[in-house]
Amino acid sequence: MKxxxxxxxxxxxxxxxxxxxxxxxxxxxxxxxCGICGSDxxxxxxSTGRRRPPIIMGHEAAGIIAxxxxxxxxxxxxDRVTFDSTIYCGHCEFCRRGLINLCDxxxxxxxxxxxxxxxxxxxxxxxxxxxxxxxxxxxxxxxxAALVEPFAIALHAIRRVPPTLNxxxxxxxxxxxxxxxxQALSQTGxxxxxxxxxxxxxLALAAKLGATHIINPAAxxxxxxxxRLTAGLGADLAFEAVGVTATVDLALRCLRKGGAATxxxxxxxxxxxxxxxxxxxELTIHGSCASQGEYPACLDMLARGALRAAxxxxxxxxxxxxxxxxxxxxRKEPGLLKVVLVP
Ligand SMILES: [Zn+2]
Ligand SMILES: [Zn+2]
Numbered sequence: 001m002k003x004x005x006x007x008x009x010x011x012x013x014x015x016x017x018x019x020x021x022x023x024x025x026x027x028x029x030x031x032x033x034c035g036i037c038g039s040d041x042x043x044x045x046x047s048t049g050r051r052r053p054p055i056i057m058g059h060e061a062a063g064i065i066a067x068x069x070x071x072x073x074x075x076x077x078x079d080r081v082t083f084d085s086t087i088y089c090g091h092c093e094f095c096r097r098g099l100i101n102l103c104d105x106x107x108x109x110x111x112x113x114x115x116x117x118x119x120x121x122x123x124x125x126x127x128x129x130x131x132x133x134x135x136x137x138x139x140x141x142x143x144x145a146a147l148v149e150p151f152a153i154a155l156h157a158i159r160r161v162p163p164t165l166n167x168x169x170x171x172x173x174x175x176x177x178x179x180x181x182x183q184a185l186s187q188t189g190x191x192x193x194x195x196x197x198x199x200x201x202x203l204a205l206a207a208k209l210g211a212t213h214i215i216n217p218a219a220x221x222x223x224x225x226x227x228r229l230t231a232g233l234g235a236d237l238a239f240e241a242v243g244v245t246a247t248v249d250l251a252l253r254c255l256r257k258g259g260a261a262t263x264x265x266x267x268x269x270x271x272x273x274x275x276x277x278x279x280x281x282e283l284t285i286h287g288s289c290a291s292q293g294e295y296p297a298c299l300d301m302l303a304r305g306a307l308r309a310a311x312x313x314x315x316x317x318x319x320x321x322x323x324x325x326x327x328x329x330x331r332k333e334p335g336l337l338k339v340v341l342v343p
Contacts, residue, residue: 001018001019001123001125002015002123002124003015003124004058004122004322005017005054005055005056006044009053013323014319014323017123020127022068022069024069025071026068027075027133028068028069029065031061032063032064032142033062033063033145033146033316033341034060034341035060035149035338036325036329036341037059040057040058040326041330042267049113052117053112055110055120056121057111059085059110059111060146062143062146063142064078064080069127073130080145081133081134082145082148083109083128083132083134084132084291084295086290087108087128087129088103090131092104098292099292100292101292109128134295134299137300139303143313143342145299145302147340148298148299150177150180151294151298151301152290152291152294155298157262157264158239158262159294161284162188163185164236166190166191168190168191168226168229168233168236170222170239170251171193171194171195171211171238171241172197172242172254173196173240173265174197174202174203174206174241175202176338178197178206178239178241179337182209182210185239186211187306192230193210194214194229195211196222198217198218199334202337203215205337209308209311217250223253226254230256233256234254234255234259235254235255235256236259236260237262238251238262239251239262243263243264243265243267243268244265244271248261248273249271253274253277260284260286261283261284262287263285263286264288314336315340316339317341318342319341321341325341
């Protein structure tokens with residue numbers, strides 16, 4: 001089969017590799033669309049240590065079952081599917097509690113790190129265990145279904161700390177995840193929904209996707225603007241989808257006393273934390289990682305048009321053009337959001 005292989009850091013080849021065989025309880029999926037994730041772009045130069053070459057990356061995918069391994073039940077050749085980016089074991093203490101994103105033995109598709117190497121979906125075929133499969137609703141395009149993973153991350157974050165009716169909510173960062181959070185929040189009945197980002201085009205998109213207010217911290221003080229909008233109180237909730245000191249700090253400074261922040265972004269492993277703000281204002285800080293069974297809800301919302309993938313897709317391109325797209329994303333070409341590769 002054809003696959004986009006990361007041969008060495010920052011070095012790809014679209015080449016012929018052996019087609020994987022589905023093992024027991026696994027299916028072989030013919031990949032019809034696979035999104036390039038920010039973590040792939042960050043990982044391709046070795047900076048995260050989670051894309052050690054050689055590796056076929058890609059964990060946001062949808063396709064058609066091409067063959068099934070032994071012991072597979074309930075799934076057949078021709079089924080239109082997507083799958084969780086995380087392969088969880090189903091048996092550890094955390095899986096048994098339903099906390100599948102916290103599985104002790106979790107492996108992420110398209111990731112190679114110290115502990116494991118799990119080839120992903122930038123290829124014509126990928127083998128995945130049947131227990132992480134989800135059926136696609138009729139009429140949901142593969143390219144749109146491939147974006148279910150970032151939406152599931154957004155839904156999970158909101159489920160960690162759901163807004164109550166008419167809450168003011170700030171979303172810091174209007175990249176892929178931030179925009180998915182904005183879209184999902186717009187369905188929750190929150191009152192003011194404030195998107196914060198330094199990129200004007202992303203803010204404009206956030207406004208189109210449900211943000212009631214947009215703030216560019218390069219142009220104005222975002223916490224002062226939030227206070228103005230809330231009669232001096234501050235926001236009830238904040239979702240942080242970047243993960244650097246400045247943006248976490250900003251998220252916390254936008255909150256009212258007793259407010260809560262949900263941290264999703266983690267592009268830097270460590271930040272400087274505004275301890276006194278958090279303690280003296282009794283803020284609650286939650287972490288949110290990946291998703292925990294939110295796929296069916298997201299697929300249903302995408303099929304109903306309650307969540308929209310199309311506005312987030314900058315380009316859908318053949319797999320063979322993946323090398324060029326990775327390069328453009330790596331160079332942070334302005335205006336690019338999600339690129340979907342089609343094997
Ligand atoms: Zn991802
Ligand atoms: Zn487990």
